[in-house]
Amino acid sequence: MKTDIILAGVGGQGILSIAAALGSAALTNNLYMKQAETHGMSQRGGDVQSFMRISDQPIYSDLIAKSSADIILSVEPMEALRYLPYLRKGGYVVTNSTPFINIPDYPETEELMKTLRALPRQVIIDADQIAKESAGNVRAGNFVMLGAASPFIEIPFGYLEEGIRAIFSRKGEEVVGMNLKALRAGREFAQNY
Amino acid sequence: MQKQLLLGVEAIAQGAIDSGISGVYAYPGTPSTEITEYIQNSEEAIARNVHRTWAANEKTAMESALGMSYAGKRALVCMKHVGMNVAADCFMNAAITGANGGLVITAADDPSMHSSQNEQDSRVYGKFALIPVLEPSNQQEAYEMTRYGFALSETVGSPVLLRITTRLAHSRSGVTPSGTLPENHMHLPENKRQFVLLPAIARKQYKLLLEKQADFVKASEQSPFNSYTDGEDKSLGIIACGITYNYLMEHFNGKCKYPVVKVSQYPLPRKMLKRLLRECKQILVLEEGYPVVEELLKGYPGQENISGRLDGTLPRDGELNPDWVARALGLPATEETPVPEIVAPRPPALCNGCSHRDVYKALNEVISTYGEGRVFSDIGCYTLGALPPFQSINSCVDMGASITMAKGACDAGLFPAVAVIGDSTFTHSGMTGLLDAVNEQTPITVIISDNESISMTGGQESSALGKIESICKGIGVNPEHIRVLLPVPKNHEELCQIIREELEYKGVSVIIPRRVCIQKAARDAKKSKK
Numbered sequence: 001m002k003t004d005i006i007l008a009g010v011g012g013q014g015i016l017s018i019a020a021a022l023g024s025a026a027l028t029n030n031l032y033m034k035q036a037e038t039h040g041m042s043q044r045g046g047d048v049q050s051f052m053r054i055s056d057q058p059i060y061s062d063l064i065a066k067s068s069a070d071i072i073l074s075v076e077p078m079e080a081l082r083y084l085p086y087l088r089k090g091g092y093v094v095t096n097s098t099p100f101i102n103i104p105d106y107p108e109t110e111e112l113m114k115t116l117r118a119l120p121r122q123v124i125i126d127a128d129q130i131a132k133e134s135a136g137n138v139r140a141g142n143f144v145m146l147g148a149a150s151p152f153i154e155i156p157f158g159y160l161e162e163g164i165r166a167i168f169s170r171k172g173e174e175v176v177g178m179n180l181k182a183l184r185a186g187r188e189f190a191q192n193y
Numbered sequence: 194m195q196k197q198l199l200l201g202v203e204a205i206a207q208g209a210i211d212s213g214i215s216g217v218y219a220y221p222g223t224p225s226t227e228i229t230e231y232i233q234n235s236e237e238a239i240a241r242n243v244h245r246t247w248a249a250n251e252k253t254a255m256e257s258a259l260g261m262s263y264a265g266k267r268a269l270v271c272m273k274h275v276g277m278n279v280a281a282d283c284f285m286n287a288a289i290t291g292a293n294g295g296l297v298i299t300a301a302d303d304p305s306m307h308s309s310q311n312e313q314d315s316r317v318y319g320k321f322a323l324i325p326v327l328e329p330s331n332q333q334e335a336y337e338m339t340r341y342g343f344a345l346s347e348t349v350g351s352p353v354l355l356r357i358t359t360r361l362a363h364s365r366s367g368v369t370p371s372g373t374l375p376e377n378h379m380h381l382p383e384n385k386r387q388f389v390l391l392p393a394i395a396r397k398q399y400k401l402l403l404e405k406q407a408d409f410v411k412a413s414e415q416s417p418f419n420s421y422t423d424g425e426d427k428s429l430g431i432i433a434c435g436i437t438y439n440y441l442m443e444h445f446n447g448k449c450k451y452p453v454v455k456v457s458q459y460p461l462p463r464k465m466l467k468r469l470l471r472e473c474k475q476i477l478v479l480e481e482g483y484p485v486v487e488e489l490l491k492g493y494p495g496q497e498n499i500s501g502r503l504d505g506t507l508p509r510d511g512e513l514n515p516d517w518v519a520r521a522l523g524l525p526a527t528e529e530t531p532v533p534e535i536v537a538p539r540p541p542a543l544c545n546g547c548s549h550r551d552v553y554k555a556l557n558e559v560i561s562t563y564g565e566g567r568v569f570s571d572i573g574c575y576t577l578g579a580l581p582p583f584q585s586i587n588s589c590v591d592m593g594a595s596i597t598m599a600k601g602a603c604d605a606g607l608f609p610a611v612a613v614i615g616d617s618t619f620t621h622s623g624m625t626g627l628l629d630a631v632n633e634q635t636p637i638t639v640i641i642s643d644n645e646s647i648s649m650t651g652g653q654e655s656s657a658l659g660k661i662e663s664i665c666k667g668i669g670v671n672p673e674h675i676r677v678l679l680p681v682p683k684n685h686e687e688l689c690q691i692i693r694e695e696l697e698y699k700g701v702s703v704i705i706p707r708r709v710c711i712q713k714a715a716r717d718a719k720k721s722k723k
Contacts, residue, residue, distance in 0.1 A: 010539065019365075023198050028369060038307065044577065044649075046541035051364075061443040061498055062364035062436070065515040067527035081536045085529040102542065107535035115533050120325075161603035 001154040002055035004064045006083045008074040011048045015075055018142050019050045025155060025163030026054045036062040045102050053157060067160055073149045075127065075142060076100045077112055091174045092152040093119050094190065096127040096145055123148055123190045134185030135178040143179045147186025157187065200369045201361035204332045205299055206231035208339030212295070213374035215266035216244030218254035220621065221650035222273030223308045224362035225301035229271055241376065247647075249656040250592075250621040252257040253545045255280035255298070259287050262296040262352075263388055265380035267343050274315050275367040275591070279622070281318070287352045287515075288322035289398045290388045294377050295343035296352040301362050304481050304512035310572075310590070312510065314482030315688075319354040319459060320376060323402055325409050326354045326459040327418070330434035332366040336458065340371070345412065349405060358481045360512060361436045370495060410460045418457035419463040426450045430473025432466065432486060437479035440518040461486065474498065476508065477521060481513055542577060548708035549575045551680035552613070555688040559696065560585075560611070567607055569598040573615035574649045574710075575642050586613060593622030599637045600630045609638055609696040616643040617655035630701050631669040638695045638702040642680075644710035652713045665703045674698055680706035 005022070009015040019035050026033035037050040051064045066085050071092045074080035080095035087093065095116060099109060107182065116124055125148045127141040134144070150157055161180055168176045199207060206228045209217065219229040232238045233245045244261070248254035251272045258268035272280060277300050284298065300315035319326030327342050329335040335357065342353045354687035385396050413419055431449065433441045434456040441449060452473055454465045470476065470490070478487040478501035487501035500506040506521045507513065520526065542616065543550050552575075569587035570576060571594050579586040588598055614623045619641050630637055641661055647653040657664075665675050676691045678684060688706065695702035 023365060027196065027198050032367065034364055034366045039226075039363050039651075044541035044544060044574070045539070047539040058447065059366075060439040060441075060447070061515045062360050062366075062439065063514045064526075065443070065519065065528050079535055079539075081533050084532055087530060097294055103537055103539055105537045107537065111535055115535060166645065 002053070002057065002069075003154045005052040005054075005149070005153065006064060006069045006072045006086055007050040008072060008079040008083055009042060009048055009076045010079065011046050011104070013075045013100065014142050015048060015050055018073065018146050019052055020167055021143070021146060021160065021163040022052055022155070023053065023163070023172060024166045025159040028162055028166060029096065031056055031160050032059045034059045034062045042047045047082060051084065070154075071149055071152050073145060075145055077116060077124070078107060081115060093122040094145065094149040094151070094152065095122070095124055096141065097124050098126065098128055112185075123193045125186065125189055127186070130185050130189060131182050135182040137178055140179050140182035143182040144186035144189075147183040147188075148190040149191050150183075150187045196367040196369050198365050199332055199336070200227060200363055200365050201332050201335045201357055202227045202301065202363070203231045203271060203328070203340045204335040204368045205355065205357070207368070207370055208336040209269040209297070209343075210238050210243070211370060211373045212340045212343040213267055213376040214243060214269050214343070215294075215376050216258065216261050217271065217516060218244070218248050218253045218258040218271045219271035220248055220254055220276060221647050221653045222276050223300070223650060224303060224357075224359045225271045225273050225276070225299060226650045226653070229300060230267075230653075231447040235531060237373065244501050244616055247656065249280040251276035252283060253689055255287070256296075256513055258296060259283060259290070262292045262294040263382060265294045266377045267295040270296070270298045271496050272300060273309065274300055274313050275309060275311065276300075277313075277315055277318050278591070284318065285322050285539065286390060288324045288402060289390060289395055291350045291353045291398065291401070292346050293350075293380070293387075294381045295346040297339065297342040297346060297355055299353060299355045299357070302356060303359045304358055307359055312482065313356065314485060316485055317358070317483060322354070322487070323406060323665060325349070325412065326356055328356045328433050328457050328459070329361065329418070330438040330455065330457055331361070332364070332368050335361065336368050336370060338457070341418070345712040349408060349412070351402070351405060356435070358436055358512065385488070406460070406603075409462055413458045413460055413462045416458040416462070416465050418455075418464065419462045420455045421468060422449070422455070423452045424451040425448055425452065427452065427473045428475060430454070430469040430476050432456060432469065432476065432478045432480075434478075434480040434486060437481055437513055437518065440513060440515045441479060442654070443515045444519055444522060444524060461489070466490070473715065475500065477501065479507070479513065479518060479521070484509070540580060541576065542580065544711055545573070546711045548644050548680045548706060548711070549578060549642050550583075551682065551685065551688065552640060552706045553578045553585040555680075555685055555692055556611070556613070556640070557583060557585055559692045563696070567602070567609060567613045568613060569595045569602065570613040571595040571618055572721050573618050574644075575613055575615055578613070589652075592618050593626055596623050596626035596630065596637070596639055599639070600626065600635045603635050606634060611696070612637060612639045614641055615648075616641060616645060616657040616661060617647040619661065620655070620657040620664070627665065627670070627701070627703070628668050634700055636699045636701070638692070638698075638704065640692075640704045640706065641647045643705050644713070645707070646710045646713045647713065648710045652710060652716060661705055670701050670703050674702045675705065676701060676702070677705045677707060680708050
């Protein structure tokens with residue numbers, strides 16, 4: 001199995017927490033993984049991305065080639081579109097619907113949603129809302145996103161749950177439970193989309 | 194041993210710890226910063242009391258590391274590529290003195306200038322200094338080659354340059370470490386004159402270095418990190434340096450049909466390259482940065498069958514990636530979905546609430562009376578003041594150049610001339626420029642926008658903390674023209690007034706708007722809650 005994921009968002013939105021969960025899932029299950037990320041300048045409210053590659057075979061390139069990503073997982077709707085050249089035919093776009101508007105020429109919300117809905121394979125999800133409902137905390141939104149992407153990633157769902165458990169166990173059972181609830185709620189949403 | 198998920202830079206850090214280093218010396222710079230941070234947070238390094246405090250700049254870092262090497266212990270120096278320019282004087286001469294305790298210098302290059310002023314290729318520094326260069330192709334190699342680098346340094350008695358690029362530095366993968374080595378005992382150099390570069394001694398040392406060149410080539414030819422892998426299709430022979438090896442193998446799933454020379458140690462493994470040139474019709478050189486290898490093989494008349502970045506097969510500038518390599522290999526292009534037009538660029542910006550915003554707002558208001566083009570700056574978060582909505586600064590060249598360029602422009606007749614510099618950049622390399630200005634009484638206005646941290650790279654501790662006023666007084670700035678205040682919206686008028694007064698003053702002025710970086714303040718608040 002192999003899966004190439006592009007994580008996208010704005011500096012400060014915490015896409016690396018999603019990457020950490022995936023990374024933990026890969027490591028504990030003896031899968032190969034490579035995860036390239038942006039540091040430095042991009043943090044200051046700029047666009048950030050992480051290229052996440054997981055496989056049961058050795059992986060060479062840290063970067064994902066154009067037209068080969070299986071999924072774009074974005075915590076911000078406009079950012080989801082920035083990586084379309086990397087998405088393979090048949091690939092999925094899973095995005096949060098809440099815009100992060102910190103630039104003057106951000107597109108009109110309606111036009112943005114129209115462009116997203118026109119994509120052949122997409123899931124648009126209000127992660128903040130679902131995080132609040134399922135986990136009682138909007139900060140679990142990133143795990144809602146991971147859950148929503150999970151039906152389209154070739155990684156067993158159990159691995160993802162393990163990954164979250166491994167990372168947050170030192171923060172206590174309550175935090176683990178909260179994030180797992182968010183993960184499952186996201187998955188349920190995507191499966192019924 | 195247990196596999197760990199490590200960034201390329203973290204793998205280097207762990208490799209250094211496991212090599213028994215006694216110190217890491219560095220100044221923050223993307224993509225090298227995390228090496229030192231990892232060592233600062235490492236239980237092993239803390240238990241052994243490995244030296245791990247940030248240096249004022251890359252020159253002092255390089256020199257202190259050389260001092261540790263002189264004393265017989267192993268030291269790691271880390272910097273980004275442009276940091277090599279600051280360390281260069283010591284670096285070049287350390288090649289002549291040679292190393293006693295193992296000395297490894299890590300240069301983290303930034304092709305495509307993700308966060309830098311240029312994309313200079315540190316392998317050229319290695320060649321310039323005539324020392325071995327190591328260029329790992331993945332995270333596991335980054336770990337192993339750091340260990341190997343320290344051993345090599347002690348075997349050949351020379352500093353060793355370890356070169357990585359952003360895409361390996363900031364990419365995470367599974368790394369299996371091997372055991373830890375103990376630190377060296379302190380032992381001074383056998384040759385008591387080795388480090389004294391008086392001409393009579395330096396000439397001897399240089400001859401020794403020249404004699405070592407053949408050993409360096411032999412080490413490259415025997416290196417476990419260089420390899421010649423044969424292939425049935427000899428129409429093409431490929432040389433893949435460092436990380437480019439991955440982009441190549443990505444397309445062949447690990448088994449390339451063409452012969453491949455993997456280069457991860459320089460000087461180049463001569464025998465392997467000669468064989469490739471002999472047996473293959475066309476040669477493709479894959480390298481990140483400058484076309485160093487390609488140019489060498491092409492020679493001045495321009496040997497026709499060598500392709501790479503110089504003949505358009507690969508782009509001359511910017512980082513390589515699997516797509517460029519696919520194109521160079523003549524693989525069919527995939528159809529890409531274009532980015533929709535509604536997607537707008539989202540450049541980095543000063544954080545909401547950043548103190549630099551208050552400084553630029555006031556500066557813009559005052560400077561409008563005098564006309565544009567007179568604000569010189571340099572490297573830090575405040576460089577973002579060049580972008581809208583501020584567009585306040587007119588230069589950013591290298592650290593400290595804000596003050597010295599303002600001085601030079603003022604010497605040319607530009608008055609008033611303003612420099613905007615940060616606190617850590619000031620102690621990095623602003624002090625000497627201020628000294629020049631004070632000694633000549635050049636009427637420049639220096640704004641040290643002090644947010645009490647090295648912010649752009651993630652909030653490291655600034656060497657300037659608590660010292661700026663006394664440094665300025667010590668250099669000889671008139672205390673009446675050292676103005677300190679809190680840059681917040683309610684002090685806007687006051688800040689404008691101070692700037693106005695100091696711009697008019699026909700002497701050196703230093704204005705210090707001081708407010709802790711808002712990101713640092715948030716992090717510190719979080720920490721104190723725990």
